[in-house]
Amino acid sequence: MLLKEKVAIVTGASRGIGKAIATTFAKQGAQLVITGRSSAIHEVASELSTHGERVVAMQGDLREPAHRREVVMACRKTHGRLDILVNNAGVLIHGPLGMTLLESMRDAFETNVTAAMALTQYAIRLMSPARDPCVINLASFAGTRGQEGLAIYAASKAAVVGFTLSTAKELASQRIRVNAIAPGFIETDMTQALPEAIYRTMTERIRLGRIGVPQDVANCALFLASDLASYITGQVIGVDGGLLA
Amino acid sequence: MSQTKLARCFAEALGIQEQAVTDELAYQTIKEWDSVRHMALVAIIEQTFNVMLDTNDIIAMSSVGKAKAILAKYGIDCDAA
Ligand SMILES: NC(=O)c1ccc[n+]([C@@H]2O[C@H](COP(=O)([O-])OP(=O)(O)OC[C@H]3O[C@@H](n4cnc5c(N)ncnc54)[C@H](OP(=O)(O)O)[C@@H]3O)[C@@H](O)[C@H]2O)c1
Numbered sequence: 001m002l003l004k005e006k007v008a009i010v011t012g013a014s015r016g017i018g019k020a021i022a023t024t025f026a027k028q029g030a031q032l033v034i035t036g037r038s039s040a041i042h043e044v045a046s047e048l049s050t051h052g053e054r055v056v057a058m059q060g061d062l063r064e065p066a067h068r069r070e071v072v073m074a075c076r077k078t079h080g081r082l083d084i085l086v087n088n089a090g091v092l093i094h095g096p097l098g099m100t101l102l103e104s105m106r107d108a109f110e111t112n113v114t115a116a117m118a119l120t121q122y123a124i125r126l127m128s129p130a131r132d133p134c135v136i137n138l139a140s141f142a143g144t145r146g147q148e149g150l151a152i153y154a155a156s157k158a159a160v161v162g163f164t165l166s167t168a169k170e171l172a173s174q175r176i177r178v179n180a181i182a183p184g185f186i187e188t189d190m191t192q193a194l195p196e197a198i199y200r201t202m203t204e205r206i207r208l209g210r211i212g213v214p215q216d217v218a219n220c221a222l223f224l225a226s227d228l229a230s231y232i233t234g235q236v237i238g239v240d241g242g243l244l245a
Numbered sequence: 246m247s248q249t250k251l252a253r254c255f256a257e258a259l260g261i262q263e264q265a266v267t268d269e270l271a272y273q274t275i276k277e278w279d280s281v282r283h284m285a286l287v288a289i290i291e292q293t294f295n296v297m298l299d300t301n302d303i304i305a306m307s308s309v310g311k312a313k314a315i316l317a318k319y320g321i322d323c324d325a326a
Pocket of ligand 1: 011012013017018036039060087090138140185186187191
């Protein structure tokens with residue numbers, strides 16, 4: 001068990017990559033606080049509880065500052081500490097720049113960037129240097145390389161990269177490791193929502209010849225969260241099947 | 246000082262004697278209370294009083310006296326604690 005006695009918060013765990021990360025962490029012995037907007041988060045919590053670890057579900061919108069605080073407070077109340085924060089919740093905005101509403105831009109940044117930054121602010125106060133604590137942020141290939149039709153989303157993910165690199169430096173003195181995962185093209189509701197043409201072009205560019213599955217990303221998150229990665233900080237790790245190679 | 250619990254937080258976070266913790270003790274007036282220790286202080290206060298402070302309050306917590314006033318907003322009476 002790679003995460004025995006570790007306490008983790010995983011945001012956006014009601015489906016997709018977040019659910020796979022939470023499931024993998026639970027199987028590896030972690031106690032969890034998981035979040036999501038829909039009531040599905042409670043079903044995920046009951047599923048995960050069968051692995052024997054304590055799982056608390058927090059349903060709410062991370063664009064709401066009060067909810068971010070409630071999530072970390074719930075972790076304090078239930079577990080008394082925190083070892084791993086996974087900032088996974090995210091939204092994809094796609095479409096030509098000229099046709100993107102200001103409201104959508106704000107939405108993307110509030111969910112993908114501000115929520116992650118604010119949660120990290122709260123979370124690090126529950127982390128103890130002695131327990132090899134870490135933060136894992138979900139970036140994207142779009143944020144490191146850019147992608148037409150995804151300008152706003154890419155900008156928000158580039159912000160996640162900048163935040164990761166800077167906090168890795170700033171928090172190293174507290175022994176908190178901060179890394180990001182930049183998934184390529186992973187089969188979830190998010191990519192299903194993309195127009196057929198983008199979907200086809202993207203999958204054709206994957207060198208390993210298959211679209212990724214949430215477990216591919218969860219495996220990387222598990223490694224980064226575990227003591228196996230205790231000397232790794234300030235990295236943005238691509239999980240993309242060679243999409244960019 | 247009567248707010249013993251709070252004084253203990255300051256003493257532990259800043260690495261100073263409890264007797265040195267007076268209401269007037271202010272941020273960045275002693276070398277021990279710098280920005281790094283300030284965050285450690287916040288963590289210990291939150292742990293001790295089971296609260297989660299707003300960033301505004303963390304910035305405003307510029308003296309022991311101010312810390313007492315801020316904690317009062319969260320329903321914590323340091324003189325009783
Ligand atoms: N899939 C990919 O190919 C890919 C590629 C690169 C990066 N990523 C990144 O990986 C992360 C997970 O993506 P995914 O594909 O698993 O996405 P997904 O299937 O669309 O799931 C998104 C998750 O985020 C939650 N969420 C969204 N907005 C929220 C909000 N305002 N407040 C709280 N929760 C919110 C959703 O909760 P509800 O379901 O309850 O609404 C859901 O649990 C995202 O950060 C995404 O940008 C994904």
